[in-house]
Amino acid sequence: MPDPAPPRLKTRAAIVGCTGYTGFVLIDLLLRHPYAEPTYLASHRDELPDLRDEFPPLLGRLDPEVAVARPIDAEAIAQEADVVFLGLPHKAAMAYAPTLLDAGLRVIDLSADYRLTSQALYEEVYAVPHDDPANLADAVYGIPELFRNELPGATLVANPGCYPTAAALAVAPLLSHALVKTSRITINANSGVTGAGRSPKPHLHFPEFNQDYRAYGTIGGHRHQPEIAQTLSRVAGKPIDPLFVPHLLPVDRGILETIYLEPADPDVTEVELLAAFDDAYADEPFVRVREDLPGIKDVVGTNFCDLSVRLTEHGDEKTVVVFAAEDNMMKGASGQAIQNMNAVFELPETAGLL
Ligand SMILES: NC(=O)c1ccc[n+]([C@@H]2O[C@H](COP(=O)([O-])OP(=O)(O)OC[C@H]3O[C@@H](n4cnc5c(N)ncnc54)[C@H](OP(=O)(O)O)[C@@H]3O)[C@@H](O)[C@H]2O)c1
Numbered sequence: 001m002p003d004p005a006p007p008r009l010k011t012r013a014a015i016v017g018c019t020g021y022t023g024f025v026l027i028d029l030l031l032r033h034p035y036a037e038p039t040y041l042a043s044h045r046d047e048l049p050d051l052r053d054e055f056p057p058l059l060g061r062l063d064p065e066v067a068v069a070r071p072i073d074a075e076a077i078a079q080e081a082d083v084v085f086l087g088l089p090h091k092a093a094m095a096y097a098p099t100l101l102d103a104g105l106r107v108i109d110l111s112a113d114y115r116l117t118s119q120a121l122y123e124e125v126y127a128v129p130h131d132d133p134a135n136l137a138d139a140v141y142g143i144p145e146l147f148r149n150e151l152p153g154a155t156l157v158a159n160p161g162c163y164p165t166a167a168a169l170a171v172a173p174l175l176s177h178a179l180v181k182t183s184r185i186t187i188n189a190n191s192g193v194t195g196a197g198r199s200p201k202p203h204l205h206f207p208e209f210n211q212d213y214r215a216y217g218t219i220g221g222h223r224h225q226p227e228i229a230q231t232l233s234r235v236a237g238k239p240i241d242p243l244f245v246p247h248l249l250p251v252d253r254g255i256l257e258t259i260y261l262e263p264a265d266p267d268v269t270e271v272e273l274l275a276a277f278d279d280a281y282a283d284e285p286f287v288r289v290r291e292d293l294p295g296i297k298d299v300v301g302t303n304f305c306d307l308s309v310r311l312t313e314h315g316d317e318k319t320v321v322v323f324a325a326e327d328n329m330m331k332g333a334s335g336q337a338i339q340n341m342n343a344v345f346e347l348p349e350t351a352g353l354l
Helices: 021-032 074-080 092-102 119-126 144-150 162-176 224-236 270-281 330-344
Strands: 011-016 036-042 083-086 106-109 156-158 186-191 243-248 255-261 287-289 305-314 317-326
Touching (some): 021 036, 021 330, 074 092, 083 330, 092 106, 106 330, 144 162, 162 186, 162 243, 162 255, 162 270, 162 305, 162 330, 270 287, 270 305
Parallel strands (some): 011 083, 083 106, 106 156, 287 305
Antiparallel strands (some): 186 255, 305 317
């Protein structure tokens, strides 16, 4: 991946939804970024928060003029920013994106509103009408490792979901090298509690999830399943409908997915499987293909997705097992959003992330 020359001026970044978990991580990353800076933090609250009170780790780091959030005013944001990140719930993001785009801003949306290319599928999965089908058609799905060519100059980036990022990176090399069958792909996924956002919910109360571990949601019917299916189908060039089962891990951040697939050729070797991963990711700065098995402690706080692959034999059957670990708030959300910003503005893709 060639690194372009560093820019002379910093890219100015706004965040709408700056009081949420992804918003906090975005601010933190932008403050460390050599070629970008946070210039406008926007909130819908009547009483506008000071982000240093909201997130004490920002004390002494945020410019006092930026630290107090301002209203979500597209024209005002466009005066002070080149790009705006939407760290908002789905439905809220598409309420703001059109006016922000009309004001001339690049938009990187961390919600699900622009991820599914089919309006009908979005409306079925999220059970709300899609309010912005015109921009949906132009949104670029931002996994740089798979679809990098679409990012430079993009005006609207749909930042992928946390679970779908790990699943896509884990399975794509096997599909693109035709090493596995496209049926019976099973994704066993586990996420830390920040994956559910900062607003309080009874099952996310500390005594409820602490010392516990369980699957959740409608098994096979989680909202991320169609997004994973869409990406895997795009890579394979044919429909893929994986089984996806999420679990809540009693840790604050981190995702581990264990994915089971059937080899296309029963004589395939583990060396051939590994070669496909090396071929796909040898030059990728944020994907580490490992011989040992990754854990969430290896990736939390980083933008890496760590992958391992194994071929197992049981009876007459062979199974390909892929392990993927990432930080849900980094490669699964804000880290990938910064990586996408770097790609959109043709900055070095690793800037602010290593
Ligand atoms: N957390 C993760 O690991 C993760 C990973 C991948 C993708 N995502 C996605 O990223 C998005 C943000 O996630 P998050 O975890 O940061 O959520 P969060 O912690 O719940 O924060 C949501 C933010 O949106 C603001 N907000 C809520 N409703 C709004 C509205 N109608 N208008 C304007 N602002 C509104 C909130 O403001 P108040 O503080 O004033 O309520 C808060 O700043 C979600 O779509 C989520 O699915 C999250």
